[in-house]
Amino acid sequence: MSDSAKKYTIAVIPGDGIGKEVTPWAQKALEKAAEGVAEFEYEKFDLGAERYLRDGAILPEEEEERIKKTDAILLGAVGDPRIKAGILERGLLLKLRFDLDQYVNLRPSKLYKGVTSPLANPGDIDFVVVREGTEGLYCGAGGAVRRGTPNEVATEVSINTAYGVERVVRYAFQLAMKRRKHVTLVHKKNVLVNAGDMWQRIVDKVAEEYPEVSHDYLHIDATTIFMVSNPSRFDVILTDNLFGDIITDEAGAVVGGVGYSASGCINASNEYPSMFEPIHGSAPDIAGQNKANPTAAILSAAMLLEHLGFDDAAKKIHTAVEADIEELGSTTRSTDEVGRDILARM
Amino acid sequence: MSDSAKKYTIAVIPGDGIGKEVTPWAQKALEKAAEGVAEFEYEKFDLGAERYLRDGAILPEEEEERIKKTDAILLGAVGDPRIKAGILERGLLLKLRFDLDQYVNLRPSKLYKGVTSPLANPGDIDFVVVREGTEGLYCGAGGAVRRGTPNEVATEVSINTAYGVERVVRYAFQLAMKRRKHVTLVHKKNVLVNAGDMWQRIVDKVAEEYPEVSHDYLHIDATTIFMVSNPSRFDVILTDNLFGDIITDEAGAVVGGVGYSASGCINASNEYPSMFEPIHGSAPDIAGQNKANPTAAILSAAMLLEHLGFDDAAKKIHTAVEADIEELGSTTRSTDEVGRDILARM
């Protein structure tokens, strides 16, 4: 290890299901890519379904405080069929995104050479979704009255602020400047007129500061059509928390499966650590079988490196992953085989 | 016209853009299919963008009252780029769906022989989406404070009632009994815990009355994946207003374009007329060019006939459409050519 290597603490939260199988490979890739330029210390957190079933803890304050002090977070996946939907998602994953103010949920989609898309004519797919991460319908503002009776009413409230929207809009335009200079706002402003109108106004305003960046607008429903009929039309997709959740899963499918899609939950003002995770879930159906593809998790390690400023180290991972997929993407391999193959190329 | 033919009044609202070009064909198909069994009188309503720009009227009370007295409604499409998003949609289309209590938004998706799906291996696609039509985020319950300032807050509220959910759930299970007996509830219950939990509880309860119908649950994000990776897994998809809007557009794309997808906004208790419309929009980019495919509009006429109980007449349309698509689906034809070709087969 070179003396000049910078030191970082990384919180590792493997979580549930296949999260536990793919995260070690993300860690190994991180380690190997950063050799000589950065030194990582890992702090592993036992959070997720098993911990919850054992002692009822989801995200104890003391542990969250320790996570807040790290430089970045590697997360596997959260969710377990034994536990009622929402408990772990809202108590752990979303709580971290919100408490650490990770307002940019960055989700690149790229069709790698060697991957078979379910589309007959996929074309060149290479876009990034900038999903807002701390507002909208994910706030948890909702409730129910007369639960369980024929008169029950349940609400969900989407909260959107100019403050929260403007910062993520600005991020998207800055990102577009480094790419093909096009931003597509995705919303449903013909129905969600309050939030949609605010998003559109803020986009129009921020766009004036980026005269080189063109921008257009699509309804979320129309976007799901273009995602299969012409995905190469997209460069930067900018959208809210829920629409971003939906469209990135479809995007993942279109580029050959969520097994190739990583994401970063980014606090772009760096007050708190950012978090990097594959976009796939805990996949209980294949968990524990050494079957899950660790590529997305490994790519999330590359996003972590980029976030810390180690672009060359990140590039090592990207190059290895691209070569691996091109040569072996269509073969059936175990989690460990894919991990070893990618590591061997780095 | 046979003396025993039943008489019905149909409200016709061609609306905007290509709506004006495809609706006459829906009307002609309706007329021809029902020859001898039903007699239709048409009441045409000049509603939509042009009317609004001319005299500011969107849906005058007196006209809505006349619409309410008809037996069914044929609608083209609503929306015009000259008018701020939401005005016509919420003032006309959604107002009709809500005021006429059209709580079942029925959207069949079928991959016809002769249609090229964008999927490489589409398989046999034949499912129906039962979308709730009178609740959720479409209620218009939301607002904004400090509009236009850096402190703006905009909200959108999803309102869901046990009353509204149970009736559409029941409809979906009844429909499944006539089909392959499987219902998939689509929601996002790991995040929208109040509404999602209520939907799931009501589905579980109603399912007990239909022991022959199996049911499962998918998150909306996962559903967008299955829609491209394995759409033949679906029989009846049951979902809320917004998720239904999104997933039916993706479904439309997967079966070769929304030009083949019709929908019914159904008041299943028959207090008010139901409304039948293609799921495509007004498509301003191709409007007035005799280019739009009238097939979806013609299929919406078939749905109207089924709703009134004329299954044989509806079948005539389906048979003609299927034959037309199989033989000529891949050729480029004008709106009028497709319309004439289908009519000629009936």
Ligand SMILES: CC(C)[C@H](C(=O)O)[C@@H](O)C(=O)O
């Ligand atoms: C697990 C769930 C809460 C989460 C989300 O909805 O954001 C996931 O689907 C994702 O996209 O990261």
Ligand SMILES: CC(C)[C@H](C(=O)O)[C@@H](O)C(=O)O
């Ligand atoms: C035009 C719009 C309001 C409408 C909707 O969102 O329901 C349309 O997209 C549809 O699916 O019928």
